[in-house]
Amino acid sequence: MPAISYAKIPLPFQGGLCYTEKKHVEKWGKAGPGMDDHMDEKQEQKFHQMTETPVSRLICRLAVPCIISMLVTSFYNMADTFFVGMLKSNSATGAVGVVFSLMAIIQAVGFFFGHGSGNFISRELGKQNYEDAANMASTGFFAALAAGGLICLLGQLFLEPLAMLLGSTATILPYTKAYLRVILFGAPWMTSSLVLNNQLRYQGSAAYGMVGITSGAVLNIALDPVLIFTAGLGVAGAAWATIISQFVSFCLLLIGCSRGGNLHIHISRVQLGPSWYIQIVRGGLPSLARQGLASVATICLNRAAGPYGDAAIAAMGVVQRIMMFSASAMIGFGQGFQPVCGFNYGAKLYRRVKDAFWFCVKSATLFLLAVGVLGALFAPRLIALFRDDPEVIQIGTMALRFQCATLCLSGWIVMTNMMLQTIGKTAGATFVAMSRQGIFFIPLVYLLSRALGLTGVEMTQSVSDILTLLCAVPVQLHALRELDALERGEQR
Secondary structure: OEEEEEEEEEEEEOOOOEEEEEEEEEEOOOOOOOOOHHHHHHHEEEEEHHHHHHHHHHHHHHHHHHHHHHHHHHHHHHHHHHHHHOOOHHHHHHHHHHHHHHHHHHHHHHHHHHHHHHHHHHHHHHHHOOHHHHHHHHHHHHHHEEEEHHHHHHHHHHHHHHHHOOOOOOOOOOHHHHHHHHHOOOHHHHHHHHHHHHHHHOOHHHHHHHHHHHHHHHHHHHHHHHHHHHHHOOOOHHHHHHHHHHHHHHHHHHHHHEEEEEEOHHHHHHHOHHHHHHHHHHHHHHHHHHHHHHHHHHHHHHHHHHHHHHHHHHHHHHHHHHHHHHHHHHHHHHHHHHHHHHHHHHHHHEEEEEEHHHHHHHHHHHHHHHHHHHHHHOHHHHHHHHHOOOHHHHHHHHHHHHHOOOOHHHHHHHHHHHHHHEEEEEEHHHHHHHHHHHHHHHHHHHHHHHHOOHHHHHHHHHHHHHHHHHHHHHHHHHHHHHHHHHHHHOOO
């Protein structure tokens, strides 16, 4: 057994250094619950893998399970829309689109704690600081579980006002309430599942996350027709399928955290000091801003589309899901980049961080260009897969083609946001995250709808993408120059 020693170690929290007693087990820090020599070896192997493997090969390998998870999750998110669309009711389809904005809020909370803790974890593992990484894993998980419980409680208490706030019309309201009531029960494990998935990914163990996510997604797709049609539950059946599958994912992800040298979740490791939550805020704020504003943007979109009827709301809801699927592979690719970025930044290997960023930008842009062309060509058929109503197809086709025209711009925007967030550039990451579906989208959807009517609603996202890119480029170039300076400093 390695020798054990004690020392006072500075912890790099915002606002100065705080000190804690740490027990060192040679290279990896304090032995705690679930920690043993075998795990030490696995963690050291992972460190060398993340800091020495050529970045292009490493990113591609890590990205594969992330891409699979994102694609399957997108199918999973589209499944409710697809099967509810078979009910032949624009109101039912519209209700799923309305509640999607609340699910985006729940996801925003999950990503906030998942990315907030995960960014910290990857940098600390890059520094070979296992102790603080393990503590943050448990702290982020239980905080997300509590936050999800609070969302469930408040949502049930204010169900109808919440449904109207989300953009429901009088005709859609009964369907919205039926779907929303059930979805809220799944909020605690939705938020905590996202934390577990992201923490596994930031550790370089995306394969474990893939198993949990894909299993739940496949189950959701299987349960939708059974509960909607066979059991006769209608739109509520779609909601039950979603939360049952989410719970299964939660259980599998929790099991994954105890395998393969991953950080174990123990309530005894939960930290109550404010410094830990400051770190979560710093790492998670961009995700909260991005996902939270995406939800607000969806609400604003539903309200702007509302005067044009339920068909317009249904069409925009379908387009949102298609675009989410179209971008999911790119996002999964970026998720393979984040642990590489975090580990190497923590290890002060700044050249690898820059090389990884440029590789991802070039690859994502080319991929999205191809997807955008195909999406524009087959837009009517894609919309018709979800709703065969001629009015829905007409509105959805135009909106989808507008978004496909600027889809290739997302490569730089998303990779910029991911890199800034992972290396702890909170202000820049939050600004970029807020731009696409907040700073620009929200005012534009009202301005363009008033100026151009329904066409203005359809083109809002594309205009917002162009303006966001113009802002993201200088922000990212500044960050890259800072990495150049840090690299020169390390070489002296």
